[in-house]
Amino acid sequence: MQISYCGDNGDSQSTMRKLFDSAAVLFSKYEFDDVTVDAIVESAGVAKGTFYLYFKSKDALIAAFLLDYVSRLDAEYKRHLDSQPRGASASDLLLSLTEKIADMVTGAIGYNRMKTAYKVMLAHDVNMDTITGYNRFLYEISADVIRRGIENGELQSSLSPDVLARHYVTAIRGICYEWCIRYPDFDLKEHALTHVRIMLNGICAKPGSSL
Amino acid sequence: MQISYCGDNGDSQSTMRKLFDSAAVLFSKYEFDDVTVDAIVESAGVAKGTFYLYFKSKDALIAAFLLDYVSRLDAEYKRHLDSQPRGASASDLLLSLTEKIADMVTGAIGYNRMKTAYKVMLAHDVNMDTITGYNRFLYEISADVIRRGIENGELQSSLSPDVLARHYVTAIRGICYEWCIRYPDFDLKEHALTHVRIMLNGICAKPGSSL
DNA sequence: GCTCTTCACTGACCGCAGTCAGTACAGTTA
DNA sequence: TAACTGTACTGACTGCGGTCAGTGAAGAGC
Secondary structure, X not given: OOOOOOOOOOHHHHHHHHHHHHHHHHHHHOOHHHOOHHHHHHHHOOOHHHHHHHOOOXXXXXXXXXXXXXXXXHHHHHHHHHOOOOOOOHXXXXXXXXXXXXXXXXXXXXXXXXXXXXXXXXXXXXXXXXXXXXXXXXXXXXXXXXXHHHHOOOEOOOOOHHHHHHHHXXXXXXXXXXXXXXXXXXXXXXXXXXXXXXXXXXXXXXXOOOO | OOOOOOOOOOHHHHHHHHHHHHHHHHHHHOOHHHOOHHHHHHHHOOOHHXXXXXXXXXXXXXXXXXHHHHHHHHHHHHHHHHXXXXXXXXXXXXXXXXXXXXXXXXXXXXXXXXXXXXXXXXHOOOOOHHXXXXXXXXXXXXXXXXXXXXXXXXXXXXXXXXXXXXXXXXXXXXXXXXXXXXXXXXXXXXXXXXXXXHHHHHHXXXXXXXX
């Protein structure tokens, strides 16, 4: 896993790694909020000032941690899609992807990490491009599904697959945000599936299909 | 305007008002982040501890400030809908409402207030029910539009108007969130209108309509 | 008169994120 | 050898959100 911000000459690289790895250990044990920068630097055996040579802020470190996480997530989403039956329709694929995302969010990722991620993205002084940038792998794989659906006539829209994929991801992100602010009184998977069905019916060539 | 948390016997009420009003003045001049609790209590002429008798946290005060704001916003949305021509279709009303919301968000409310609102909602230890609760007026007025659309056969869905309204508001909130994290590189109004069109086509009885 | 309780209010204090003037030391030049 | 430069690192310090033991005044009961 590659971390940004590093001048990579010997020691400085390893200091950064020490900080990142110490933080990763602490993050796996405690909530982000409960892990102090003091604890991280103590565990890494460096002074507090050193931390800020390598990370612009605590949020920046959290962002680096999350970016790493997200790229592995997207790889898993891709694997999930690839494991679907050959003849699956684009709608089914998109719904299956949605279900998979909901499962990951409510399961492996969990409320606290999601909440922190959404907070950090709002901070806006931290580079979260791997998560928010349109070159994120998730945009690519959902655009692929949509493109194939359009090519075989199953889906139809005046909008490009890329634009539709952006609307899909925006919707999913919005629903995950809603899950965070309503937690635990919100069924993420059910809401996400219903929303995607509403959207799909809007771009389906054959209307009147089940909702 | 009614603020929560108040024991309302004489002096205590006025101390709360002093705090709230001092904060409101400062919030109108500076960003939320730049207004310190120390500045608020100094301006209100009370000690810091007193602040925490009336507000659970700085976020709670901001929430109270925003709640007030939102109820006035929703009233304006209602007025906007009422001012639309008599024969306007449900789709047109929903699109017009969407446009109005986008205008308010990018205009009167602005990036910083939106960002803070979305951050505070994530905090989850602050009561934002007036904004997130399903009894928020915005849910009611959008459900009304959808209900009338269903009743006159323009819209069709196995889902209830209330559920559809929740999906509508969730979508709008999600797109506003997206606007915040991409600010300023995101056309809120255009994205919101397109998304609502996608959703509408999904619940329109007459398919094949323009997208 | 006197204690006891209640309650609005106080401000010194704490924890934590983030800062910055300063140190130590390994080259580099003269 | 001496003076200079760049750089990895340091830790005391600041600012701010939030806490809590304590104060003073206004009743309640005797």
